[in-house]
Amino acid sequence: NAGVTQTPKFRILKIGQSMTLQCTQDMNHNYMYWYRQDPGMGLKLIYYSVGAGITDKGEVPNGYNVSRSTTEDFPLRLELAAPSQTSVYFCASSSAAGQGGMNEQYFGPGTRLTVT
Amino acid sequence: DAKTTQPTSMDCAEGRAANLPCNHSTISGNEYVYWYRQIHSQGPQYIIHGLKNNETNEMASLIITEDRKSSTLILPHATLRDTAVYYCIVRAHYNQGGKLIFGQGTELSVKP
Numbered sequence A: 001n002a003g004v005t006q007t008p009k010f011r012i013l014k015i016g017q018s019m020t021l022q023c024t025q026d027m028n029h030n031y032m033y034w035y036r037q038d039p040g041m042g043l044k045l046i047y048y049s050v051g052a053g054i055t056d057k058g059e060v061p062n063g064y065n066v067s068r069s070t071t072e073d074f075p076l077r078l079e080l081a082a083p084s085q086t087s088v089y090f091c092a093s094s095s096a097a098g099q100g101g102m103n104e105q106y107f108g109p110g111t112r113l114t115v116t
Numbered sequence B: 001d002a003k004t005t006q007p008t009s010m011d012c013a014e015g016r017a018a019n020l021p022c023n024h025s026t027i028s029g030n031e032y033v034y035w036y037r038q039i040h041s042q043g044p045q046y047i048i049h050g051l052k053n054n055e056t057n058e059m060a061s062l063i064i065t066e067d068r069k070s071s072t073l074i075l076p077h078a079t080l081r082d083t084a085v086y087y088c089i090v091r092a093h094y095n096q097g098g099k100l101i102f103g104q105g106t107e108l109s110v111k112p
Helices: none
Strands: A004-007 A010-013 A019-025 A031-037 A043-051 A054-057 A064-066 A076-078 A087-094 A111-115 B009-013 B018-023 B031-038 B045-050 B061-064 B070-075 B084-092 B106-111
Touching: A004 A087, A019 A031, A019 A087, A043 A064, B009 B018, B018 B031, B018 B084, B018 B106, B031 B061, B045 B061, B045 B070, B070 B084
Parallel strands: A010 A111, B009 B106
Antiparallel strands: A004 A019, A019 A076, A031 A043, A031 A087, A043 A054, A064 A076, A087 A111, B018 B070, B031 B045, B031 B084, B061 B070, B084 B106
16 A cells, blocks of 8 residues: 655745645545644644545644545645645545544655745 | 643763653543654654553553653653754543644753
8 A cells, every 4th residue: 555645845935825725535434634743843734635525624724725535535725725724734534533543544655835 | 732841951861761751730530641843843753552551562662650740751761852942732532623732832852
């Protein structure tokens, strides 16, 4: 299994541009997540999905949109990019939380985005 | 989900046990303690989790106090590759969507 893959690895955007960060997992996981991590900080949840067709907001959803048309893919859309969206973006997936509270999230390698 | 408090940074000598503390004094009975680590800006990696009992796996041991208000992650024989930021996270098992709330974690430096 490739696990969780993210593209692109790096991107520089100009203010006001838009882009889509791609995330794909091949583990047949129902749950998928998008996080952002600013320098020296912990991860903050942007959006998550508990299955195809179902998405919900996390802690910091403003300025982002998501869709989940298949189990495998969970793209993150940035509209009208702003310097405050300069960050590292991580996608993660997990199977449905099982017995014993098990909820291991598998993370992708991240996308480093700079908005100037 | 309860908040957690961790030291900002710690050092450990290579080959020694690394003991990483975490306070979660407002934890409730149905909340689990999870530990993840993040090596050099890679995606975080799951280490271990527990509810009440101590837990051990191939990576680490988790010791939870009897009152569950604090816990300690133990890396028994730390290596240079264990240098990372370690996150202690408390989460209710019924938390919709399995969301994890990351704090700032403890930056562990393993030194030769």
